[in-house]
Amino acid sequence: MATSSVRMTALNKALSAQSATNLSDALAKLCKLEDAVDAKRKIGFDQTVTLTARLGVDVKQADQQVRGAVVLPNGTGRKVRVLVFCQAANVAVAKEAGADFVGGAELAAKIKEGWMDFDVAVATPDMMGVVGPLGRFLGPRGLMPSPKAGTVTNDVANIVREYKAGKVEFRADDGGNAHCVVGRLSFGAQSLLENARAVLNALTAAKPAAARGVYFRGVTIQATMTPSIRVSSDAAQW
Numbered sequence: 001m002a003t004s005s006v007r008m009t010a011l012n013k014a015l016s017a018q019s020a021t022n023l024s025d026a027l028a029k030l031c032k033l034e035d036a037v038d039a040k041r042k043i044g045f046d047q048t049v050t051l052t053a054r055l056g057v058d059v060k061q062a063d064q065q066v067r068g069a070v071v072l073p074n075g076t077g078r079k080v081r082v083l084v085f086c087q088a089a090n091v092a093v094a095k096e097a098g099a100d101f102v103g104g105a106e107l108a109a110k111i112k113e114g115w116m117d118f119d120v121a122v123a124t125p126d127m128m129g130v131v132g133p134l135g136r137f138l139g140p141r142g143l144m145p146s147p148k149a150g151t152v153t154n155d156v157a158n159i160v161r162e163y164k165a166g167k168v169e170f171r172a173d174d175g176g177n178a179h180c181v182v183g184r185l186s187f188g189a190q191s192l193l194e195n196a197r198a199v200l201n202a203l204t205a206a207k208p209a210a211a212r213g214v215y216f217r218g219v220t221i222q223a224t225m226t227p228s229i230r231v232s233s234d235a236a237q238w
Contacts, residue, residue: 007037015227015229023196023221027221030049030192030229049182050182050222051199055172055215056217059174065208066172066178066203067148067172067206068148068169068170068206069169072166072167074183075165076183077184080163080166082099082119082120082164083120084122085103085121085130086127086156093156093157097164112137121145122152125152168181180199182196182221200238219231
């Protein structure tokens with residue numbers, strides 16, 4: 001039988017008997033949760049904070065897919081490496097906008113050999129002939145450029161700047177759960193609140209017309225090394 005560590009036991013005790021709370025209070029609790037453990041068991045790095053929403057959709061149905069992207073008002077707290085598949089004049093545009101890697105067939109060849117040192121892949125429509133065959137390499141990692149996510153576009157400069165500024169993607173998995181980074185613990189409760197609200201608003205806007213019944217069936221917020229905190233599914237509590 002699995003047992004919890006001393007650290008997790010202390011954190012769970014601090015959250016014991018907790019019912020779903022409003023988003024602001026949940027983030028305030030999360031930011032202070034490390035105070036529940038002694039100094040030698042505190043985490044020595046800036047933990048990433050993630051919001052998870054359990055959605056009332058059947059993703060097996062083509063008309064109930066939930067996918068999108070949102071620019072977090074306070075960024076993600078990490079450097080994002082952007083790769084752009086483009087040619088001609090767009091090469092200079094992408095580089096000027098801050099893209100880390102720019103090219104075409106030569107980048108595709110590196111990816112087929114196992115190179116994956118980037119966080120976001122963007123492509124112009126005229127490069128999909130080169131990018132298309134990379135689906136089996138990029139798809140499983142969530143890196144395949146997609147028109148729905150806005151990563152297949154001719155507006156190279158804007159998309160690169162957005163990702164550099166803190167744009168994040170979300171997508172409902174097979175269980176209808178959408179996970180999205182909303183920052184780091186060092187941001188503080190207020191900045192995390194602004195980011196989390198942006199994500200929840202984007203998820204709300206992405207609700208499929210075919211979805212029926214309750215859309216938000218559960219919302220939690222958690223850091224890398226903490227238990228999750230339940231948040232009220234009532235939008236009025238956000």
